[in-house]
Amino acid sequence: MSSLNKITVVLVGVTNGLGYSIAKALIANPKLSVTLFTRSSEANPLLKPLIEGGATIKQVDYTSVDTLASALRGIHTVISTIFPVDLTPTRNLLKAAVAAGVKRFVPSEFALTEETNAKLDVYNNKKQFWEEVRASGLEYTAFRNGVFLDYFATGAPVKYEEAPLYIASFILNIGAEKNELPGTGDEKITFTSVRDIGEFVSAAVLLEKWPEELGMAGETTTLNQIVRDAEEIVGRKFEVTYVPAEEWRKRADEIGATGDWMGRFMCQVKALLAEGKGEIKPYLNEVTDVKPIGVKDFLKKYWGTRV
Numbered sequence: 001m002s003s004l005n006k007i008t009v010v011l012v013g014v015t016n017g018l019g020y021s022i023a024k025a026l027i028a029n030p031k032l033s034v035t036l037f038t039r040s041s042e043a044n045p046l047l048k049p050l051i052e053g054g055a056t057i058k059q060v061d062y063t064s065v066d067t068l069a070s071a072l073r074g075i076h077t078v079i080s081t082i083f084p085v086d087l088t089p090t091r092n093l094l095k096a097a098v099a100a101g102v103k104r105f106v107p108s109e110f111a112l113t114e115e116t117n118a119k120l121d122v123y124n125n126k127k128q129f130w131e132e133v134r135a136s137g138l139e140y141t142a143f144r145n146g147v148f149l150d151y152f153a154t155g156a157p158v159k160y161e162e163a164p165l166y167i168a169s170f171i172l173n174i175g176a177e178k179n180e181l182p183g184t185g186d187e188k189i190t191f192t193s194v195r196d197i198g199e200f201v202s203a204a205v206l207l208e209k210w211p212e213e214l215g216m217a218g219e220t221t222t223l224n225q226i227v228r229d230a231e232e233i234v235g236r237k238f239e240v241t242y243v244p245a246e247e248w249r250k251r252a253d254e255i256g257a258t259g260d261w262m263g264r265f266m267c268q269v270k271a272l273l274a275e276g277k278g279e280i281k282p283y284l285n286e287v288t289d290v291k292p293i294g295v296k297d298f299l300k301k302y303w304g305t306r307v
């Protein structure tokens with residue numbers, strides 16, 4: 001395919017695991033011409049394989065709408081992964097995308113739903129920005145993938161090297177003697193690996209129509225099922241206790257009072273999972289050819305081999 005016929009995509013934010021995985025999948029798609037916006041320079045060794053894969057790197061200044069707009073001229077689709085702790089860079093990006101005549105814009109969602117964003121302090125900026133994206137006049141969507149499956153590799157005998165993602169045990173610590181599970185353990189939760197999120201996003205860029213939400217799933221399952229699978233794979237029994245949503249909310253308030261916003265956020269997420277709000281409709285599984293890894297296969301890959 002000549003470069004003239006390719007869809008021009010800008011991926012914003014590359015150095016963390018999610019952005020990096022999406023970048024890898026975008027550059028592997030021959031129908032796309034890929035530019036990566038980053039605060040890093042081309043000299044960052046992390047970017048070397050992406051440059052070798054054909055990506056153009058642009059070190060951008062998120063404080064200047066004009067500079068961003070000139071870097072976005074001729075671009076069809078902008079995908080942001082910036083975690084909007086501060087909305088300024090993200091807002092400037094949207095303003096620049098409108099000014100530059102970009103067609104499609106993707107805010108950094110990559111988790112649960114609009115409803116759950118409203119109940120998580122840390123995700124309130126996403127909720128606010130979502131309204132601004134809706135009002136922008138651009139075509140837009142939210143990629144929704146549930147919880148990163150990759151967290152189950154924390155502490156595993158096989159080293160996690162799929163992406164430069166910070167992993168820590170969350171919801172279920174496979175290596176621990178005891179685990180507290182949200183709810184009854186039978187609520188449905190969607191898990192997707194960051195590698196597969198990249199594949200789904202790359203395939204979705206080619207879709208002619210974008211609904212408001214593009215959900216995906218590595219697998220939707222329950223924590224009780226995952227515990228059964230993990231017990232089989234690691235060859236020991238897990239000790240689990242079940243903690244209801246109201247207890248997670250109480251803990252969120254107690255931890256929040258100490259100033260630990262991340263601890264509060266984790267408890268708030270677990271409250272939502274305990275209430276059965278962790279399921280994502282897997283639209284992209286139906287309309288693309290991506291074959292994502294499921295939870296049991298992921299566990300086997302990291303916990304099934306002693307090294």
Ligand SMILES: NC(=O)c1ccc[n+]([C@@H]2O[C@H](COP(=O)([O-])OP(=O)(O)OC[C@H]3O[C@@H](n4cnc5c(N)ncnc54)[C@H](OP(=O)(O)O)[C@@H]3O)[C@@H](O)[C@H]2O)c1
Pocket residue numbers: 012013014015016017018019037038039040062081082083084086089108109110111112145146147148
């Ligand atoms: N579903 C899940 O389990 C789950 C888990 C974690 C995160 N997430 C979601 O995934 C998304 C990315 O999260 P993350 O933890 O990877 O975020 P992050 O590390 O804070 O940001 C992602 C990238 O954005 C760029 N960036 C960061 N701060 C920036 C700033 N102030 N100005 C401009 N660029 C900035 C960086 O790229 P450069 O260094 O290349 O500039 C960074 O690699 C978020 O929407 C988050 O909610 C979901």
